[in-house]
Amino acid sequence: MKVQEIMTSDVVTVGPEMDLRDVARILIDKGISGLPVCGVRRELLGVVSEGDILVKEGGPRQQRGFRERLRGSDTKTAQKARALTVRDAMTTPVVTVSPRASVAEAARRMSDNGVKRLPVVRDGELVGIVSRTDLVRAFVRSDEEIHHEIREDVLRRTLWLQTPEAVEVHVDRGAVRLSGEVETSTDAVLLEKLVARVPGVVSVQSDVGSRFEDDARSRRDTADSRVVGTLK
Secondary structure (H helix, E strand, C coil): CEHHHCCECCCCCECCCCEHHHHHHHHHHHCCCEEEEECCCCEEEEEEEHHHHHHHHHCCCCCCCHHHHHHCHHHHHHHHHHCCEHHHHCECCCCCECCCCEHHHHHHHHHHHCCCEEEEEECCEEEEEEEHHHHHHHHCCCHHHHHHHHHHHHHHHHCCCCCHHHEEEEEECCEEEEEEEEEEHHHHHHHHHHHHCCCCCCEEEEEEEEEECCCHHHHHHHHHHHHHHHHC
16 A cells, blocks of 8 residues: 555645744644645645744743754754744754655654654655554555455565465455465565555464575565565
8 A cells, every 4th residue: 555545635735934823823723733834836845833833832942951052953942932934933854755655664754753744745746645643544444455455466566476366365354364375485475574564464474385495595685675675
């Protein structure tokens, strides 16, 4: 499953010159916690959130210590505290994701960066936004949807198996059981890793064998590199 399948395309945005009071009103009226900041060509410039406005509300603080001054954190906080417009309050740079990225990749980026939402950008242009709620919904899927994605996306489009029907797929409340045979042991290892990344899958039991055996180290390295490649 790709980000473009679950993202919100109709995104409320603000410009860098908007008054922070107007931003606060939009956040309240829309019941959201943050807004992308875009230029005239819908290029993403930053994000302004409740947290940025709270810095303004809290006012300037005394510098805390040498390390924070060295990192520039106090300078940024002071700038936000004095801000009147979005340009001086917004957070940059912004963690983004491609619409073609997998849902698993979006979840990893959110977790690694401690953010609640990711602007979705294609060729520098904002095309949507994906939130934690969107990701949670993606994981609440029927067994039929999970089965279909494994069959069509993993077996056919990603692994390009000549005989995908040689692999049997059983899904019960998100628990997947695989059996059958693939061409190489690399494919067998890769299959299990890819299936585990399908949204809604809670566990994978694989009894898939292979016609040909690969070198163990080569098998592991090749599988890992191909899994990474599917996330881009």
